[in-house]
Amino acid sequence: MWFYRPLMTQLGAPKIPEGERVDFDDIHRKRMEKDLLELQTLIEVHFEQRKKEEEELIGLKARIESRRAERAEQQRVRAEKERDRQTRIAEERQRKEDEEAKKRADDEAKKKKVLSNMGSGRFLQAEQKRGKRQTAREIKKKTLAERRKPLATENLIEDGLRSRAKEMWEWIHQLESEKFDLTEKMKRQKYEETQQSKILPLSEQDTQTHTLFNIFK
Template identity: 55%
Template sequence: MHFSFFFFDIYFVIISLSLFQVNITSICKHVDIFHYKQDDIKHNKSKQKTKQVPKIPDGDKVDFDDIQKKRQNKDLVELQALIDAHFEHRKKEEEELIALKERIEKRRAERAEQNRIRSEKEKERLHHRPLPAFCQHGTDNYNTLTLEEADAKKKADEDAKKKSALSSMGSNYSSHLQKADSKRGGKKETEREKKKKILAGRRKALNIDHLNEEKLKEKAKELHEWMQTLESEKFDHIERLKRQKYEVTTLRKRVEELSKL
């Protein structure tokens, strides 16, 4: 009887132990699963933390700084080309201006040489020209007068002679003028005739009939200086006109270039 109870207790203990072992195994399994899940969650979190932003492929990159830099370089190249063209144009204009000045100086020197040669020839001609016979009848009165007074006196003498001749002619003079007009056919004065009249009025009479040799030399010297003055003024006017024409042409070209822009 006691022996049977003993076996029963042992059997109960064995069954209890087996059940307890099963529970421990299942608990361990659950614990392992829980730890595995926790590790998995931690690993996923660490992956999310270390996850990088996806990069754009090299073919799809757009470098705006590079585009801006290229555009600035292009603008600088165009600006430099315009500056070079402007300075080249200025250089050509300066070369043309220098060449023009050199031509002007050369012409001025040639003109001065021509004037000198002409004056020497004129002086030689006046020196070797024989005096007319009536120049020997000049009075001391004429020699003491100035050139302007002598011209005025000679003109007054000529006017007096003309008046006396007209008064002697009387009415026949008007008829003579009418006949002369009818012969000309009543033509109007041409520009050439007008020019001759104007020059005749402006041209001074030499009035050298009364002058001796010394006075003639002074007169020749005075005329030579006056001719030189006229030639120099004429040359200066011609060169000024050329320079003004050049400036007008240059300004007109610049205006045309600016109007095209």
């Protein structure tokens, strides 16, 4: 460290006048004055230097404290920003989870609605087919009942019996023919109903296909 030293006047040794009586007391006094002056100068330099060092120490402490406070403020700001960032991340995560949960719930509701509609359609078709089958059986039963005639053979003679037997044979033959036609008709009707049950109406099929595609994609 650089020390400030004031310029000191170099005092030379007192000269002894030639040809005169030497005054040793005066020489000693002057030497003492010279030493005292040098000592005072050194003391002043010391205190001046100490004052400067104390001022520098105070300034250094102030700078250290300022730097410490600045670092503390920076850490506080960083911590606050990090808390805000974590809060935003948590809120965004919660928002996405809520959206996904809502989407799953909506998809489940759509699935249930579509399946319910499809089930209702199948139930209605089954009821219609059941009604058609029941109607066909009723028609057949009614037709047979109308065509069935009592034999009434008690009072018939031989020719009458032959005629009645022929009539019965023709009637049985007709029934067999109608039975065959009705059986074939019911087979065709059953086949058509089966095919129709596999193919939904165009508008309903397009709507349900589009809905199912959006749900299950």
